[in-house]
Amino acid sequence: MSETNPAEEHQEAHSGPIKNPKQLLIAVLFSFVVPIFVIIGLVLFVTSANKPAPGVSGPDAQKALQARIQRIGTVEIRDANRPLKSGEDVFKAQCITCHGTGMMGAPKFQDSADWAPRIAKGYETLLHSALAGKDAMPPQGGGDFEDVEIGRAVVYMANAGGAKFPVPDRPAAAPTANAGAAATPAPAATAAAAAPSPAAVTGAAPVVAAATATAAPTTAAGGGAGEALYKQTCQMCHAAGVANAPKFGDKAAWAPRIATGMDTLVNAALHGMGAMPPKGGSTAPDADVRAAVQYMVDAAK
Known part of the structure; x- marks a missing residue:
């Protein structure tokens, strides 16, 4: 009967499955290298062809693919100056x-x-x-x-169908703010150059300056932003007198309204009145609305 060394029995009971370097190499191979190749194989499988959604096949699969890759937006370039369609x-x-x-x-x-x-x-x-x-x-x-x-x-x-609405058009380009001012002083310079004496020049200067100052508000209100806003928004109703709007240039229709004062007219234009919505339905600045009112008032005087 052979005797067993207790120390050897204890060592064998607590030792792992790896007994030598060869077993260690095999364990490393299966633990790290094999999973990497498995992952690479799965990636190649997934990306090698278009896979339909679960339960989708045939023509429906192609439609589903097109729906997934369809464009979400487009960019279109238009000529802003092209003739308008009728x-x-x-x-x-x-x-x-x-x-x-x-x-x-x-x-x-x-x-x-x-x-x-x-x-x-x-x-x-x-x-x-x-x-x-x-x-x-x-x-x-x-x-x-x-x-x-x-x-x-x-x-x-x-x-x-029976209406008489005016045909809308693109708003006219507003003239530069200082175009009228640049043209106004020219007569003053001409008059000063042609004057017979310095005294005449001195006397004429205030008159020319006063005339320029008087004409400036009319030019600013009657043209530029006021005219542009009228053509863009106001003329839809005021050109033909739609919904009882005072017709453009109609002195009889505008007279009682002008009599109420400019502030009353501007307030009605800003906040709406009757069938007219605030600012005529536009988003124009208050100053442009006032200019448009002034433009229509000047045309009716």
């Missing part, structure tokens, strides 16, 4: 589908009964509905025309 052109391009037949409750083209209650709301309301969308009609009718061209289409359809 209202008829815009109508035929995108409005006729619904308004030509009265589809989905759209007011039918040339049907005065359909258009009458809408015309009564005014051009601005009709334009807002066309630009922002209403009921089944998407914003801008689903097209990509300029806002002023959409306005032209609105006027084209409304006028065919």
Whole structure:
């Protein structure tokens, strides 16, 4: 009967599975190298082909792929100075589908009964509905025309239904602020150069200066920002007297309003009155609104 050394038994009981360097090398290989190759293989598998979503195959898989990679935005360059499309052109391009037949409750083209209650709301309301969308009609009718061209289409359809809205146009470029001031002093210099004596020059200078000072406010108010805002916003109603707006240049219509004072007129323009929304529905500065009021008042004097 052989005897067992207690020390050897204790050592074998507490030793690990790795007995020699070869076993250590194999353990390292399986613990680190093999997982790396497994990961590389999975990456190659995933990126080697387009994989459809779970449960999607055939044509639906292609549609799902296109939906995932579709563009989220586009950049379009337009010529801001290109000729505007006419209202008829815009109508035929995108409005006729619904308004030509009265589809989905759209007011039918040339049907005065359909258009009458809408015309009564005014051009601005009709334009807002066309630009922002209403009921089944998407914003801008689903097209990509300029806002002023959409306005032209609105006027084209409304006028065919009995309205008399003026055709909108791009706002005219405002003249430079000091263009009038630069042109005004020229006569003064000419008069001073032609004067027979220094005394005459001295006497004439205050008169010329006073005349320049008097004309300056009229030029600033009657032209520039005031005229530009009128053509952009105010003329929609005031050019034809829509919704009882005093017609541009109509002295009889403007006389009782002018009698209330400039401050009253400006306050009504800024805060709205009757069918007219505040600032005519624009976001123009208060100073430009005052200038537009002055421009219309000057035209009616």
